[in-house]
Amino acid sequence: MAYVHMKNPKLWVFLAVTLFLLIMPRLGSQYLSYLLLTFLGYAVALLGVNLLFGIAGLLSFGHALFFALGAYTVAFLTTKFGVLHMEAILLIAIVAGVLLGAAIGAVCVRYIKIYFGLLTLAFGMLFYSFLLKFYYFTGGDEGMRVLRPYLLGMDLSAVPKMQFLLGKYYYYALAALAVASFAMWRIVSSPFGLCLMAIRDNPEKANYLGIDVRRYRWYAFIISGGYTAAGGVLLAPVLGQVDPTLTYWTHSGTLVFMILLGGFNTFFGPMLGAFLYIFLQDTVMSLIPYWRFVFGAMLAFIVIVAPGGVAGVIGSLWKKEAARDSARNNADPGSERSA
């Protein structure tokens, strides 16, 4: 048994990635670590977006709304209400994401496919207009400043900015991602997760098995709202400033792009997508000004050639390798017997 575990490549990759994330800020350049910090926020958000897309089969083009909601919550609480404890901010933002998710979701889950997508897009743009127009309240297009939050009750305002972000804050966000991943893993592996996948694959049949399709979709929407808001919270202190482009439809598109790039039908695919997107964007932007052109071509390539994303490609390579392995193992005992 132990041998099998040792050979499980997924476990090794998981451990390697965890180790990489743990030591990177200590080893690598500040700049790369800063990009990783961005990744952590998006990773948490994508766990939620992909519960809706990959597991429940509903593609939202407006989830940047929840991301912005989380980020603006940090700005509001820290600058206007003097709430500085990160735990309290996270909790309040998640509650806000859940409540807004419940309200918007109740309308959106009445529709599916393109109608669902367009409706979420509409809500996202509504929120964009709100942030833009209520200048007095939200700072309009200039946005709002984000004050440095307390972590676990510690006031770290004396620490230099990069040292704070790449030190305590990085590990705080990493721990948040670990907790969020674990909770999402449990959700996906629960009976609820199985029901969502049943709905995704065949809603009519799920209905006949007594599953209340619309209600379950609503639950998924609510959970994803909370997760995406939490992702926005984690990113806000990194940005230092929030503005309405966080909820603009292209940002929702970015979330979808990340998921497609990484692969929507694996658990870690969306995270891989966030990682690749952030680092690719950085590289391509520094090389040519037409980075959107390159990304557009990439998106087309993925959809046509590798709809399962990078994780899908890796997965199928693994399967081939495993099949070859098992073929070899099956051949071995046979040759022994014949000998």
Next chain:
Amino acid sequence: MTPQGTMPILAASDLRKSYGDFVALDGVSFQVRTGEFLSIIGPNGAGKTTLINVLTGLLRPNTGKVFFKDREITGIGPQRLAKLGIARSFQLVNIFPEFTVDEFLQVAIFSRQGKGTHFFTPRGRDHEVRNQAGDLARLFGLGEKRNIQAKNLPQGDKKLLDVASAFALQPEVILLDEPTSGVSTGDKNKVMEILLSASKKMGIQSIIQVEHDMDLVFSFSDRIIALHQGRILADSTPNEIKRNEEVVCTVLGQKECFQIFSDLFGKKGLADDGRNSQDR
């Protein structure tokens, strides 16, 4: 099946349903009693599937009502119907293609037990549900295939899986829309026997099936309803239906009678049923 009770468990009264000008159901009324195995027969377009869809609440009839026990269930929808205790399988294979046989049956059991909203319990640790799914898979001859994805099963097994998932709900009434279509002729009897023994084991009260294979219909049913152009042409026991052929023919005249019965039972008609079945 258990000896026939007298209490009606499902009742349809004066169901009418039309699609534009086409009248699919034209005043259909009948009752299904506890313990009954009812077959609905009729030529293509007679309204059989429409009837099943109306009975399971997928379609709302233009007029008429459906009752389950004493409760009106007209058009309440499949999900609430499943919760009340009525399940169905489909004429065309209706599955979750990506699910393994195990997952497929488990999701039905979770739903029945109201565990669908358990958000954080790992489903793999629910031994009760796993065991039930295993028992059910074995009951339907899928015990060796529990880890195979539904889309990779042979056609007949897909059909069985669809039916098995309906059984997993432990309904009181089960409606089977052509349970043996797509099953090879030699296996049809076996499938029917599986269905009967499974319903006995799971305490299913009544079975309503739509079926084209007249050998199966006449050897397994307690009662047969023959539909023709949206109306009930005959509603009785298999033996009486056979006798009824003469009655219908007398009323309608030989030519039309031949047409109807050849529509109903295939080209062969009933009289030479025994001879032809050996050819297959």
